[in-house]
Amino acid sequence: METLEEQAPDLFEEGAKLKEGIYVALDIALEDGKYVLKNVDENGNILNEDIGLFTKKEELTPFFEKCRKVLQLSNPVDKNKIFNPNLKIFNVTCSPYAVGFTKKGIINNIEKIRKDGTTVGKSGILNELTKQYLKKAEEYVEEGQSSAWFNALKSWLTVYFWELVDKIGFNDLKDGYVIVFFHKEVPIVQYKKPYLKYVGENVFNKAEFNTSYQDIIYGVSDSLNTFNDKKRFLKHQSASFRFNYRVHGEDAQLVLKFYQLSKNKQLPNPLPIFVDKEEANLNADVVKLFNNERVSGYSEIIRSLLDLRKTNLQNFYLMFVQKGQIIDLDFVPVFKYTLKDKEENDFTLKEMFGTEPVMYFNSKDHNVFDFQFMVVNPIFNKQLVQETKAGALWIKYFDDLEIKPDYGLTDAIYNLLYKYRKAWYDFIYKSKQQTITMTMIDEMFKDSIIDDLRHDEELKKTAQMRKKLSLWFGLQPLFDNNFKTNSMANKTVELQTKIREIAQTESFHITTDDEFAFAAGQLIWKLLIQSESANRSHALLEPFLQKTEPVLFKQAIASTFNMYKYKFALYPTKYEFDKLLSEVMGYDPDILNMKEHLPMILAGYFSESIFKKQ
Structure with missing residues (x-):
């Protein structure tokens, strides 16, 4: 200050x-x-x-x-x-x-x-x-x-x-x-x-809490402390001391000035506070950018600082204030404005399942704040970052949330936001890349896609789910240490060709669990699309995904086939659908928990159908 x-x-x-x-x-x-x-x-x-x-x-x-x-x-x-x-x-x-x-x-x-x-x-x-x-x-x-x-x-x-x-x-x-x-x-x-x-x-809470040391009055800052004498359940019961610390009057006034600036919205939120003596001038730069040059967004402030200094930003505290209280305060040793994969290479995220080529993110052209908007936000049905009528971004890392299914904030998305938004905040704003793991990515996308299935009507969420699945698989290089040997994106591309060959060639057979799951997804799509219901929906896929054992999973496919078998012509020799159905029904997967096969079932289901005439 x-x-x-x-x-x-x-x-x-x-x-x-x-x-x-x-x-x-x-x-x-x-x-x-x-x-x-x-x-x-x-x-x-x-x-x-x-x-x-x-x-x-x-x-x-x-x-x-x-x-x-x-x-x-x-x-x-x-x-x-x-x-x-x-x-x-x-x-x-x-x-x-x-x-x-x-x-x-x-x-x-x-x-x-x-x-x-x-x-x-x-x-x-x-x-x-x-x-x-x-x-x-x-x-x-x-x-x-x-x-x-x-x-x-x-x-x-x-x-x-x-x-x-x-x-x-x-x-x-x-x-x-x-x-x-x-x-x-x-x-x-x-x-x-x-x-x-x-x-x-x-500036001090109560005069009775003040003490004198070397003719200087020290007291409890009213801006930093409240005393809940009349609210017994808010009082500390086990502390061996009454006050955590006292400050002298000048410091208390500086604290008050900070809170007044924050209340007046004269400071950006979150606020970077640079502590290195050589970079202390950056604090004034931040405030001048925010107030004089009207650079309102945190991402724009960071971009402007990088343009000014031509070097990485490091050694600063990041503070988030809400309703007059410091909600989050953490030290950032180095801020990474651009993202790289596990091997420090550039990476891209693009559509893998639709017919139109779409680039969702390119680390060469986009920064970590773009990543927040283009990649993280879709996981939560665009409920984490929203654009206001004035054109500003409303970012809800610490806001109270309210379930609004009509706007995409369903029970499942609500729970995902409360569970993972703080980790994403640390990842994006503090460059704490260890806060997000591949296991967390798997859970977020799985729950988000299944929630889309449940709320789908008339297949309207197809593009949204394909995008989420593409992002899910594409994020492996960023979060999975074993992505080179277990790349879901590469597998999907290979399986789209391999399953077509198996369906069209009598001597080719399913030999791996991934082929089994992908082929099953293709079959389920082909079966469910036969429905003549006025409201065809992806929600019909969920019962298949709930099966935990291969035999129950196959029974669900067989039952669905019996429901629509009148729509499939019989030929003396097997054709693609007939061949693939027999392959899936005859294969026994090594991994017996069908939940483990969910990603590849979804990949098969949302991939371009191999039964489509070329």
């Missing part, structure tokens, strides 16, 4: 985005012993130049820019550390020169019934303003001009608060809008001193 303050000072000056609501500058002066409002017209209305309703569609005019800076230098450290802790009405600002609240806060409290049975009402809200908010604010006022400004605002609002609320059109405002009154004559720089004093007193 100190490096950022030196190299990107504007980052801290720009602060938060302005909240939607109405902002009013009050020019209050003392005349003849009475405080009066100077910036009003003949009807007593605030001059147009000193009042404004800000919405997301509004441009940041000089007036609104001043309002933004007022908010920046009066922003509460925490919702529990405001000047009005009782009813928490005036919770938008913490400053002796500004009073901020929301319409909702007024509405929710004005009719509230106290414990003694009385209603809060307008008088109660005004009492909260004068005896809580302004009384606390006065603690941060120094003598002299500072005191004069504060007394002017205090005295005038005490008398005219509700009249001003009515004049700004309170009833017409949206409930969520903020309402901020501030002293017009106070220079922005004068907001800073009382605010820094307020922050310094409130």
